[in-house]
Amino acid sequence: MLAYIIRRVLYMVPTLFGMSLIAFMIIQLPPGDYLTSLLSTMADGGQNLDEATIARLRSQYGLDQPVYVQYLVWITGILTRGDFGYSFEWNQPVSTLIWERMGSTLLISLASLFLVWAISLPIGIYSAVRRHSFGDHAFTFLGFIGLAVPNFILALTLMYVGYRFFGQSVGGIFSPQYADAPWSMAKFLDMLSHMWIPLIVIAMSGTAAMIRVLRANLSDELSRPYVVTARAKGLPEYKVILKYPVRIALNPFVSSIGWVLPDLVSGVTITAIVLNLPTAGPLLLRALVGQDMYLAGSFILLMGVLTLVGMLISDILLAVLDPRIRFN
Amino acid sequence: MLADSRPLPSIDAGPAISPLKPGGSITSEAAAGQWTLIRHRFFRNKVAAFAGCVILLLYLVGAFAEFLAPGLPNASRPQYTFAPPQRISFFAPTAGGGHEFLPHVKGYRIEIEPQALRRTFVIDENKVIPIGFFVDGPAYRLWGMIPMKTHLLGPLDSREPMYLLGSDRLGRDLLSRLIYGTRISMSIGLVGVAISLTLGVVFGAISGFYGGWVDTVIQRIIEIVSAMPTIPLWLGLAAAIPLTWSPLSVYFVVTLIVSLLGWTGLAREVRGRFFALRGEDFVTAARLDGSRERRIIFRHILPSLTSHILAVVTLAVPTMIVAETSLSFLGVGLKPPVVSWGVLLQDAQNVRSVATAPWLLIWPSLAVVTAVLSFNFFGDGLRDAADPYES
Numbered sequence: 001m002l003a004y005i006i007r008r009v010l011y012m013v014p015t016l017f018g019m020s021l022i023a024f025m026i027i028q029l030p031p032g033d034y035l036t037s038l039l040s041t042m043a044d045g046g047q048n049l050d051e052a053t054i055a056r057l058r059s060q061y062g063l064d065q066p067v068y069v070q071y072l073v074w075i076t077g078i079l080t081r082g083d084f085g086y087s088f089e090w091n092q093p094v095s096t097l098i099w100e101r102m103g104s105t106l107l108i109s110l111a112s113l114f115l116v117w118a119i120s121l122p123i124g125i126y127s128a129v130r131r132h133s134f135g136d137h138a139f140t141f142l143g144f145i146g147l148a149v150p151n152f153i154l155a156l157t158l159m160y161v162g163y164r165f166f167g168q169s170v171g172g173i174f175s176p177q178y179a180d181a182p183w184s185m186a187k188f189l190d191m192l193s194h195m196w197i198p199l200i201v202i203a204m205s206g207t208a209a210m211i212r213v214l215r216a217n218l219s220d221e222l223s224r225p226y227v228v229t230a231r232a233k234g235l236p237e238y239k240v241i242l243k244y245p246v247r248i249a250l251n252p253f254v255s256s257i258g259w260v261l262p263d264l265v266s267g268v269t270i271t272a273i274v275l276n277l278p279t280a281g282p283l284l285l286r287a288l289v290g291q292d293m294y295l296a297g298s299f300i301l302l303m304g305v306l307t308l309v310g311m312l313i314s315d316i317l318l319a320v321l322d323p324r325i326r327f328n
Numbered sequence: 329m330l331a332d333s334r335p336l337p338s339i340d341a342g343p344a345i346s347p348l349k350p351g352g353s354i355t356s357e358a359a360a361g362q363w364t365l366i367r368h369r370f371f372r373n374k375v376a377a378f379a380g381c382v383i384l385l386l387y388l389v390g391a392f393a394e395f396l397a398p399g400l401p402n403a404s405r406p407q408y409t410f411a412p413p414q415r416i417s418f419f420a421p422t423a424g425g426g427h428e429f430l431p432h433v434k435g436y437r438i439e440i441e442p443q444a445l446r447r448t449f450v451i452d453e454n455k456v457i458p459i460g461f462f463v464d465g466p467a468y469r470l471w472g473m474i475p476m477k478t479h480l481l482g483p484l485d486s487r488e489p490m491y492l493l494g495s496d497r498l499g500r501d502l503l504s505r506l507i508y509g510t511r512i513s514m515s516i517g518l519v520g521v522a523i524s525l526t527l528g529v530v531f532g533a534i535s536g537f538y539g540g541w542v543d544t545v546i547q548r549i550i551e552i553v554s555a556m557p558t559i560p561l562w563l564g565l566a567a568a569i570p571l572t573w574s575p576l577s578v579y580f581v582v583t584l585i586v587s588l589l590g591w592t593g594l595a596r597e598v599r600g601r602f603f604a605l606r607g608e609d610f611v612t613a614a615r616l617d618g619s620r621e622r623r624i625i626f627r628h629i630l631p632s633l634t635s636h637i638l639a640v641v642t643l644a645v646p647t648m649i650v651a652e653t654s655l656s657f658l659g660v661g662l663k664p665p666v667v668s669w670g671v672l673l674q675d676a677q678n679v680r681s682v683a684t685a686p687w688l689l690i691w692p693s694l695a696v697v698t699a700v701l702s703f704n705f706f707g708d709g710l711r712d713a714a715d716p717y718e719s
Contacts, residue, residue, distance in 0.1 A: 026561075144704065145701075151654075265557040266560065269563075303560050
């Protein structure tokens, strides 16, 4: 098992390297660098720097070096000192800005992942056991809608519904009166009343996809001879279904972290922008629009790493559950 | 001509021969080619066939946008901001107290909200604006070339307001903008998928055909790209588009970005099929005949994949449409004066504007969802029909 985990972690290294390349490319992509934007800001403010100062700043930030050296400097900073560069818009090191936001991104992603599981497990089992029943068709239809409606449209619609019909203050995670209040039951309830929209929005497409997968897998399992045997031996129906076929059909649930998580993180990003949640999304968009590239690049890198770690966890869990994977 | 010389299939072959369905004739089933069988199978699925019609309709709308739209997409009329949608009525009261057949919409009058003191437009039941088919309206050039001024539908007097789906904050006609947006949004899906297809087929084919370290490297790349959360990555790439670029170059770069991340699924699919087909007898035969590898790939293996590729491609189009819409909605994709569904949704960005003018959210969203659903159903139908030799 340990050997498997080590192999799997080593396997991640090239992927991580590739991701860091992509993130660095995004940082480098916009024309000009930090210094040009700094200079234009200073010029707007009526300040002008002489050539020598500019050259000194340029070498101080390593901007006169070839691209691969800049990459090396950037990546060693991250790996050795946790230094993600400097946010020029906020005048702060990137690392002080991102962790809180990444934390809430992770929290919301995980919460919606559990929501995906909690909703799709019973519905998936129901749909597979009662195939082609009215309920199955209704869920399939809902699932299609869930897959077809883009996150942000769903968010806007629910926001409008919440505003129009429930008179709710929408957006953010707290109502204004609780924003700075200490934690209390009322504040917690207020948070829950704000969280239902983002959670539903983010979980929607993942749930729809998951129900389809579970339904297909479980339907295959249910037609196996061992199910017939179990039934013939007089096992109660709930045991026939839950004890064996569901357990086998659950594998995709665990492995789903791998492919649902990028979707969720992506969904959190755009939903958070629409609903103005304090996650990485709005800050990322702002950084990108303002070409605050170190901040933006760090977010993109960390979001990639987040999904990779999720995949690692899902692979390990899968190996724990299913010995065939461990020994292959 | 070869039909007679072929040996009869032995009865023991069992499942290899599928029995003729009652009522099916020899020529329609047994001797039909692959594509005929695919077509038969596809049209048995009514939902998919209907979705196909919807897609065709959407592309026709996009193709003849200038003619179908009652007005021009960027013609603003500040005197009619946030005008609510009008209904078409067919009978209008005459002076004598009777009714006559006169297709018309109702005009607007201004009302001032007592609390907010805000001016809003409400439908004025007394103002009748006659409308008709093939009316003369604002001049345009069909496909940028043919000068015309006939519109499919419009007010008889082109100075009168007609906002069947309402107007936006500059008093622009939402229906016209939606129709023009169809052209951009639907074509981005098509162009994007074409680029994805090229990338996906080339990389997937190379990966699946050669295997070994080439395969490993390409699979690694695909893994990295598909592990990145798409929206942050799209945002990152799209934000680098300089603001000074012309709308046309922005359009192509956005399409390119959207397709760059869509090819991975296609490449996987193609690779999987290649692995399956590589060991088939006809490939071995072609190799023994001395065909070069390029010939084996493009002449022998790819044609037998075409139907699958077509299905996967169709299923990839909605992703592209949603991607463009999301990017433009967030303000880093297409930008005004270009009109796409995403650009239209920009106007519905916060709850306040949606509350003022819900139609700005409803109609563009409906267009996106219709397009995505149709492509999904159509693609599902194609995928089920793609292999007619499967039972």
